[in-house]
Amino acid sequence: MAGVKCNIGGRIRTLYKCCECKRLLDRKSVEVNHKVPVGSLKSYNDLPGFCERLFVEDISLLEVLCKDCHKEETAKQREERNSAAQK
DSSP states (O other): OOOEEEEETTEEEEEEEOTTTOOEEOGGGEEEEESSOOOOOSSGGGHHHHHHHHTOSOGGGEEEEEHHHHHHHHHHHHHHHHHHHHO
């Protein structure tokens, strides 16, 4: 997840590579994705698992995605979760 230092317009900037589309972007254009979905909080019983997945210590379970790729990944995970719930 380490960024790449670049000299842009005389300023040193850190750019991050989206793991999906491979574009280099500034920190305001990327988000951290949990490879193991955090899930949702639909009841109090969901809280322990939600917190455990949200605050992961193993950074190999995280990846940098641009906002567009993260939105697509989240939608895909939500659709999979909803399909599994209907079965």
